[in-house]
Amino acid sequence: MPADERRQSLLDVSVRVFAQRGYERTSVAHICKAAGIGRGTFYEYFGSKHDLFRELLGEHARRLLERMEPFYRKGVLPLAGGSVQDLVAARFHEIFAHFREHRDIYNIFLREALAKNAATGDLFRLIQNQQIAVVADELRQAMAIGVIRKFPDATQLATFLLGGVMHVAFKYLIDESAEVDLDALAADVAAMALAALAPAR
Amino acid sequence: MPADERRQSLLDVSVRVFAQRGYERTSVAHICKAAGIGRGTFYEYFGSKHDLFRELLGEHARRLLERMEPFYRKGVLPLAGGSVQDLVAARFHEIFAHFREHRDIYNIFLREALAKNAATGDLFRLIQNQQIAVVADELRQAMAIGVIRKFPDATQLATFLLGGVMHVAFKYLIDESAEVDLDALAADVAAMALAALAPAR
Amino acid sequence: MPADERRQSLLDVSVRVFAQRGYERTSVAHICKAAGIGRGTFYEYFGSKHDLFRELLGEHARRLLERMEPFYRKGVLPLAGGSVQDLVAARFHEIFAHFREHRDIYNIFLREALAKNAATGDLFRLIQNQQIAVVADELRQAMAIGVIRKFPDATQLATFLLGGVMHVAFKYLIDESAEVDLDALAADVAAMALAALAPAR
Amino acid sequence: MPADERRQSLLDVSVRVFAQRGYERTSVAHICKAAGIGRGTFYEYFGSKHDLFRELLGEHARRLLERMEPFYRKGVLPLAGGSVQDLVAARFHEIFAHFREHRDIYNIFLREALAKNAATGDLFRLIQNQQIAVVADELRQAMAIGVIRKFPDATQLATFLLGGVMHVAFKYLIDESAEVDLDALAADVAAMALAALAPAR
DNA sequence: AATGAATGAGGATTCATTCAT
DNA sequence: AATGAATGAATCCTCATTCAT
CATH class of the missing domain: 1.10.357.10 (Tetracycline Repressor, domain 2)
Structure with missing residues (x-):
């Protein structure tokens, strides 16, 4: 998937997850699973x-x-x-x-x-x-x-x-x-x- | 300290700590330190x-x-x-x-x-x-x-x-x-x- | 084991491990294993x-x-x-x-x-x-x-x-x-x- | 850039980076960035x-x-x-x-x-x-x-x-x-x- | 010849909780 | 009634490496 798309998809997905579970209770793994990517990929797009x-x-x-x-x-x-x-x-x-x-x-x-x-x-x-x-x-x-x-x-x-x-x-x-x-x-x-x-x- | 007092003191102390740091970011250790007790003691008064x-x-x-x-x-x-x-x-x-x-x-x-x-x-x-x-x-x-x-x-x-x-x-x-x-x-x-x-x- | 002893034991053990593997290549897990303790215990004695x-x-x-x-x-x-x-x-x-x-x-x-x-x-x-x-x-x-x-x-x-x-x-x-x-x-x-x-x- | 040149440039660049940060703390990404190439390219020239x-x-x-x-x-x-x-x-x-x-x-x-x-x-x-x-x-x-x-x-x-x-x-x-x-x-x-x-x- | 997207293994660190004393 | 030593599960993050294009 092109970088821009992936990035946006992560932003979109994470809104839902954060809203559902709160910032603290949301792990990077949660977001990655919801976005359908590996945990490492996350850090290609966001520093943390x-x-x-x-x-x-x-x-x-x-x-x-x-x-x-x-x-x-x-x-x-x-x-x-x-x-x-x-x-x-x-x-x-x-x-x-x-x-x-x-x-x-x-x-x-x-x-x-x-x-x-x-x-x-x-x-x-x-x-x-x-x-x-x-x-x-x-x-x-x-x-x-x-x-x-x-x-x-x-x-x-x-x-x-x-x-x-x-x-x-x-x-x-x-x-x-x-x-x-x-x-x-x-x-x-x-x-x-x-x-x-x-x-x- | 009598059990009742200790219990109440823990409740009082934790309000402040929770308000300051939020539930997630507050650890049992934080509360115990603020209350001046050992970490084990906490569980004598509250199950979790x-x-x-x-x-x-x-x-x-x-x-x-x-x-x-x-x-x-x-x-x-x-x-x-x-x-x-x-x-x-x-x-x-x-x-x-x-x-x-x-x-x-x-x-x-x-x-x-x-x-x-x-x-x-x-x-x-x-x-x-x-x-x-x-x-x-x-x-x-x-x-x-x-x-x-x-x-x-x-x-x-x-x-x-x-x-x-x-x-x-x-x-x-x-x-x-x-x-x-x-x-x-x-x-x-x-x-x-x-x-x-x-x-x- | 008393805290002082454990602390000292960690210091003693880690010298050997660090010397053997170098600082970077030594993981906390290595030290803990050498000292015979769980990984969490390490952080009871040293901040990092x-x-x-x-x-x-x-x-x-x-x-x-x-x-x-x-x-x-x-x-x-x-x-x-x-x-x-x-x-x-x-x-x-x-x-x-x-x-x-x-x-x-x-x-x-x-x-x-x-x-x-x-x-x-x-x-x-x-x-x-x-x-x-x-x-x-x-x-x-x-x-x-x-x-x-x-x-x-x-x-x-x-x-x-x-x-x-x-x-x-x-x-x-x-x-x-x-x-x-x-x-x-x-x-x-x-x-x-x-x-x-x-x-x- | 011709292969030989690129190879040499990588060697030259990496000396500096390794000296500055040490082998362990230097990542392939660091070298690639310093050399101005993509991360994948590195492996065209060196196996690891x-x-x-x-x-x-x-x-x-x-x-x-x-x-x-x-x-x-x-x-x-x-x-x-x-x-x-x-x-x-x-x-x-x-x-x-x-x-x-x-x-x-x-x-x-x-x-x-x-x-x-x-x-x-x-x-x-x-x-x-x-x-x-x-x-x-x-x-x-x-x-x-x-x-x-x-x-x-x-x-x-x-x-x-x-x-x-x-x-x-x-x-x-x-x-x-x-x-x-x-x-x-x-x-x-x-x-x-x-x-x-x-x-x- | 070049690359950037993807990843999983590995490592540091936190923390609620247990338990022997 | 009190505690502090111990821990493993969970979490964030890094990075060498692969691969399709």
Whole structure:
């Protein structure tokens, strides 16, 4: 198999294995078995288990931010044609979908951030802060045009909101058994947030 | 040292060590050294490293719920004398304080829940759900007497709110360096939530 | 077995194994097998293979210098009663005996010094220089009282002489097969050096 | 690149790498990287890492002896026109120069001889003995014509002398940092040896 | 003539756990 | 009640070597 492919395959496979077993409990042998290669081959592509891990997180962090970017920037505000309702609903739907899709990597990230792996923690915080920043930015615009009520600290509000969303998502996503209609959930949470932010009539 | 004391000391010591290094990276030797005992002694008190861990989580879960219980139940609603503002402020302050105090055990819990340790995950979810349940209960009462706006699903709202609070708390508590005035933070977040929940004028 | 004993036994055993196979080609398993213990036990006593090695060299360096010290200082010069002949003969005999006894450790030392292990090389040079220093000191005294001819640089002469001795010793000691009458060899070399150093009649 | 050239380039490159890192710590990958070839290519030219090593030592041994040969045989004794002083001085200078030039290969040789690699050790001893033999031969001639004092065992004397020279050389050559005026050193050592060997006036 | 992908054997190290004292 | 000596299974990693292209 060409080097690029093999490398990618290792990255892909290891996300699953790490998410399933956690970094510590995952041995290089586990990954190699899952990838269908000999143990030695692993080290042709990555200097160490931890190197792979770092690269994996880095890569996903980049992808994550890239994918978030256009979504947050997608124009949106000031409102072109759609209603605030549609907007918020779309946003929450997207966030939930994202969660579902990247459940594994989120799990890994969170776990390592909690474990205070210096490098990983920094990366995690970077992502978090960027997400918060773009949402805060939007909220500021929304407040400016009076679509939502005015709050004194947009960043804190963004933190609060994202936390709420994540928590709801977590509760349903942390265990794979509880399969939920994410679309409905997104709609519900959006409605709720909308009500909370709605300007006084 | 009497057996009971020694046992308790081991539990106390291991919380710190586990929080610092994580379950996997903590060896029995680490715990024994921190507790100042020989490695053999450990097994006089606990059948295995994992046994100690289970017991530790169980014990803290019990304590946690016990301590939460009276606080949530403390009566509160319908409002005796204090304003809604005071109430919410008090609540958030308490939650933040709780975070700070039990940072270690929260960290352990969260990490293990994410690691999908069947037993630990269940415990974690139990705690989480109980917290959500009591908050949801209160919210329902508050809606009933019109102190806050009406929302269709109180449980989801509670989840959302607790998530928001936790997220703000996390952002500041995850790294020990960023020392923050928790009292001020609690006040800010309370104000924000209050505004969000306030009934239409 | 008591810890002290085991520790010492490991040090003793490993000298032989290292000398036989060289540091690199000696595995911890080799040492453990030679010492009759399990592989894990090794790490109860030494942090790593290299730690053991360092300690081993350090310990022998200390012993070596200690044992050399009184020998070189044994008074000797200015000549009490014995002749120069006796003195030099005794000295060379001792050096040869020392070689034979510590053949292994000399081998290890020299090899590592050549391998430019920073730490080991420094140790080796220290020993060498000390040996040279004491011999140079004696030579200076001997020149002063006219027992040997005068040379301009005592240190260089000492280096030269010790090198000569070591080289002869090496030639016979490097391979274990060639068993030689060391006493006779010492006497021969002593006579030779003596003739070389003898003052002009 | 033509096969012959590549082969030679591999030999040349590997001397440096082996001298720097030692045989054991040098991997085929190291050599290939230093030579700028793929790992597979190596085995087109040498059957194994050890094969290369053997060939390398053999080649250098041959060169070494060849270069020594004419020098030692260069006639010299009985004295044509020059003085004994000039002769000995020239000899020592040459030996020192040789050391400096072949520091790497000497290092490898010595290390392997000490490591008791059967094959390498034999080779090393062969070289050593040949050097000793030619010097002994010369000494015998010198004694015969009364240029130096008479010693009973010319071989042992040669061993002693070469050892002395090598030791002085070693002391300065073992670490690359201590840059020394080799010419001056050679002159000093020559004067010293000369004085030691000079016949009684 | 060249190579890079693949690998398994081997070596250092960690660690939960046992057991005799 | 305490312990420390002992261990083997498990894990990360290296590396000489093979082979299809």
